[in-house]
Amino acid sequence: MERRQSLEEQLRCPVCLDMFSEPLMLQCGHSYCRCCVQSLTMDLLGQLQCPVCRCAVDGDSPPLNVSLARVIEALQEVSVSGAPQLELCPQHHNPLSLYCEDERTVICGFCGSIGAHRGHTITPVSSVYSRMKEDISSLMTDFQHQKRKLEEQICKMAYNKSRITNESDVLKWVVRKEFGELRRCLEVEEAGFMQQVETSAAVLISSLQNQTDQLTQNLNRLQEAHNTLQDLSNEGHLDFIMKYGSIAPRFRQSQELQERQERLFSSVNFKPGFNHNDIKLTVWKRLHRKVLPAQELLKLDLQTAHPMLELHHGDTVVICGAMPRRLPDNPERFSYNYCVLATRGFSSGKHYWEVEVGNKPKWRLGLIKGTTTRKVKLVKNPDSGVWVIGLKDGVYEAFNSPRVVLPVSAPPRRVGLFLDYGGGVLTFFNSDSPDELGFIYSFKLEVQGKVYPLLDVCWHQRGDNKQPLVLSPPHREHLLSLSCPQKEDK
DSSP: OHHHHHHHHHTBOTTTOSBOSSEEEOTTSOEEEHHHHHHSOOOTTSEEEOTTTOOEEEOSOOOBOHHHHHHHHHHHHHHHHHOTTOOBOTTTOOBOOEEETTTTEEEOHHHHHTSTTTTSOEEEHHHHHHHHHHHHHHHHHHHHHHHHHHHHHHHHHHHHHHHHHHHHHHHHHHHHHHHHHHHHHHHHHHHHHHHHHHHHHHHHHHHHHHHHHHHHHHHHHHHHHHHHHHHHHTSOHHHHHHHHHHHHHHHHHHHHHHHHHOOOOOOOOOOOSSOGGGHHHHHHHHHHHHHSOOBOOOOBOGGGSOTTEEEETTTTEEEEOSSOOOOOOOTTSOSSSOEEEBSOOBSSSEEEEEEEOTTOSSEEEEEEETTSOOSSOOOOSGGGTEEEEEEETTEEEEOOSSOEEOOOSSOOSEEEEEEETTTTEEEEEEOOSSSOOEEEEEEEOOOOSOEEEEEEOOOOGGGTTOOOEEEOOOOHHHHTTSOHHHHHHO
């Protein structure tokens, strides 16, 4: 009995401490139950660590320890044959060694042959036990896979949560920064209006105070004269007559002078120089320029310029020359229209740039698709990939389909162009004022691919239209935010 117990101790799995069930042998020589091996954690390379020797071994498909399995099976058969405490059938008093598949219960041999389970599907208990152990092992494997999947999902969710937290923190910082800048702009505008009110009020109050001081002095003189006359009226006859000749005429002359200089007081209205009902609109117009993207630092592309055109001042100024130049007839060059493009095109985002037109009597500005042909006369409308406005014979026009005459109240000397590529809008502004923009016209864009800023100087008309078009440099506050190489390009 002691030897048998010692043998059973040697045949126990080091993991579950139960008798080996379908023992598998690892590369290190140690054996474990199949379900115990499957419960061990493998790394991404399919390696697991032996619980006994801690060696890293291949855990994908360890072989069955056939010899050990046969020893255990023989020991179990001996144990079953020699064990007096086997469970017996309560009806036939025979060992419960069979399993009825139909009713899922253990039975004895008589139950299956002559008893209530006759004709049912009968399987030996040992086979059922092995099958059920395999099923349990398979379930454990499935649970292990599901557990890993859940752990991976939890890790992914934790990473996603961390990423969203970081992105939201960055976005909140951007929101605070943007609204901080808006608040600073509003504070500057508010301070300007307040200063204007205070200055206007101070001027009026100072004027009224000066007038009040002068009137007070006149009042004091009148009071002194009244007192002198009162004293004179109390004199005796002789003294009164003697003093009257030197006092009364002088006071009468002073009174007549006072009456000639006297002006009737009229109420003064307080006019600070702006209408309080227009404050919001005025501030909105001023903020409009400030919230636009930083002005682009653009240059003109000599490869696209018509042979009659000349570029100056770092390729930011274009004029129509007197004679055509000998230039390569490359596909990018305009051969008919007196046009030139900027070197930089746009295929996304928001962009703003300005062009100085000065007092030039004829010009056109806008955008052109990069794929539009430049060897024939341009068809100036959005359907042809050209979005421009222009001036001719004193009339401002938008080259839409049909053309639109623009009601320009003040002729712009500088035109601002704002492109919202994603929003599909090209807007033109009068940008003469450094504080606000005046709306001129807006195109709807339905375009794919790159578009380029277009400048059309038009024919110089024998000197009547010789003025240049100029790509304006960014304003000072924008230049301060540009990098050093960009500053050098200017």
